[in-house]
Amino acid sequence: MxxxxxxxxxxxxxxxxxxxxxxxxxxxxxxxxxxxxxxxxxxxxxxxxxxxxxxxxxxxxxxxxxxxxxxxxxxxxxxxxxxxxxxxxxxxxxxxxxxxxxxxxxxxxxxxxxxxxxxxxxxxxxxxxxxxxxxxxxxxxxxxxxxxxxxxxxxxxxxxxxxxxGITGIAYNRRKLGREIRRTADLWHDDLRGRVTLLSGMDEAFCMLMQGNGADVTRWTADDFHTMTEQLRGLVRRRHIRRFTGNDYIKDLSSGDVLACQAYSGDIIQLQADNPDIAFVVPEEGAELxxxxxxxxxxxxxxxxxxxxxxxxxxxxxxxxxxxxxxxxxxxxxxxxxxxxSKDKEEAELAENPLIFPSDDMRRRLATARDISAKERPAFAKEWNEIVGL
Structure with a gap:
């Protein structure tokens, strides 16, 4: 390992x-x-x-x-x-x-x-x-x-x-879930109730979630943010989201307690070395680079x-x-x-790993969100923290 x-x-x-x-x-x-x-x-x-x-x-x-x-x-x-x-x-x-x-x-x-x-x-x-x-x-x-x-x-x-x-996307256990995940909305299906986690940090999490709702994150608005947080409130009320996590999602995904989660590409490369059933997805609507x-x-x-x-x-x-x-x-x-x-087989294989060198198809779905301004941050952080329980 x-x-x-x-x-x-x-x-x-x-x-x-x-x-x-x-x-x-x-x-x-x-x-x-x-x-x-x-x-x-x-x-x-x-x-x-x-x-x-x-x-x-x-x-x-x-x-x-x-x-x-x-x-x-x-x-x-x-x-x-x-x-x-x-x-x-x-x-x-x-x-x-x-x-x-x-x-x-x-x-x-x-x-x-x-x-x-x-x-x-x-x-x-x-x-x-x-x-x-x-x-x-x-x-x-x-x-x-x-x-x-x-x-x-x-x-x-x-x-x-x-x-x-790096990329903030979706990781899941393909064998235990028994289906593919292609879109952010796939996380909200009934078979994942209580078995999905999201990142607790607002700056790490918000971009992919807004993209899942069709927002252009390069110029997202307050309305885009509030639409996303209202969606999360409903998911939390229904106990669909198991919890909001830091990097402990790695342990939950490895053990099978969680079947799908918001995740960082760099972590998943290492998990896949031990468990080939772990997949990483850039959703069709996009993910953050x-x-x-x-x-x-x-x-x-x-x-x-x-x-x-x-x-x-x-x-x-x-x-x-x-x-x-x-x-x-x-x-x-x-x-x-x-x-x-490279003459080293493992190094040569890394050249074909899309989590280190994203494919052209993946690159078309990657975007960098505009940053949260100093004026916006206090209110947005308050709203986010109320949802995730920080």
Whole structure:
């Protein structure tokens, strides 16, 4: 069996506990004007940088987990020393950790961070991250997946670059259910009453559910949101939804307590290795393609070094090695050809896995939702939390 996925490990650690409370704590965020975001870049004389990431989100050597081949290769090639920390366990928790420095116009001590795009939108809106110099990033400019190039919160991807991507869709046990699931509405059939779960996080769950009702999530409205929540209220009243979950849906699906659930593509790849009856579906109405993105915080001291590291991971060979290790949707489509040519049978098979390189048919059904604005969020979160019981 493969190791726990990154998301599964975070659930075990209980990283999400208290996140909602942390998000609302402290001094109100302060906007930073463009002219006040950059510090004197020390990259030329100080060949180093600090990179903060999530646990289990980079390739490691099979014999020595402390070695990270793609990162080690960058350091050998460039002479840039990278201090790599696995300190991001939750988007809100990390926001609370570095926001005092950013709102008070201080260096965070980090040159590169990775957060989910729904949270990245908050940093961009507040002016807490710097625009990148694409002249230093020719591979990003050339290789970034077109589906990920134009998020509503960061047109042109000037402030953010996807580290990895994924799909929030439907997972189910094909043998135990005894039928196929093709649409979101298939989750509401009577044979799944009490045997289906949805994700508890509003930002993780709402997109696919609105798509199931026919909404265009790239420009969804308040009416679309309320239609979706009213539908959920009815399902909860009828006890159709077993519960709203974090990553514990993995355990429920594996044990058979749950027959279908809202799920992340990266988790299901690992479940399928042990149980081929587990299927993952992008519903006919569509599902969300999300990303967790690299950003350079305000006043970072090694901006050019950080830009160079980002570009390193957009080389198809590097992206392929990372994708083969973490099993998320690769933001570099050209990495597929690298894996297909691999002499390693398992790596070559990954090139044909649609949960790492979505098929053309699947790609036509993927969309990235517009983010929830700061003005909308309090009321929407209150309505959502009343339904899921948070």
């Amino acid at each position: 493969k190791p726990l996925s990154r998301r599964a490990l975070l659930h075990v650690l209980g990283a999400g506990a208290g996140a909602a409370a942390l998000a609302g704590c402290g001094v109100p965020p302060a906007y930073v004007a463009p002219a006040d975001r950059a510090a004197t870049d020390r990259s030329g004389r100080d060949r180093s940088l600090v990179f903060a990431n999530w646990p289990l989100y980079i390739d490691t050597d099979d014999k020595d987990p402390q070695k990270r081949p793609t990162l080690d290769g960058f350091q050998r090639e460039t002479g840039i020393s990278v201090t790599y920390t696995e300190e991001i366990n939750d988007n809100d928790e990390f926001f609370g950790k570095i926001s005092p420095a950013l709102m008070n116009h201080q260096d965070t001590g980090r040159d590169l961070i990775v957060v989910s795009d729904w949270m990245a939108s908050r940093y961009v809106r507040l002016g807490w991250v710097q625009p990148m110099d694409r002249d230093r990033q020719p591979h990003v400019a050339k290789e970034l997946d077109p589906l990920l190039r134009r998020p509503a919160f960061d047109p042109g991807r000037l402030h953010t670059v996807p580290w990895q991507s 999300w990303a967790e993105s690299l950003m350079i915080p305000d006043l970072a001291r090694h901006k050019a070094n950080a830009e160079q590291l980002i570009d390193h991971y957009y080389r198809p060979e590097t992206a392929a090695r990372l994708a083969a290790s973490v099993n998320y949707v690769c933001p570099v489509p050209a990495a597929r050809h690298v894996l297909a040519d």
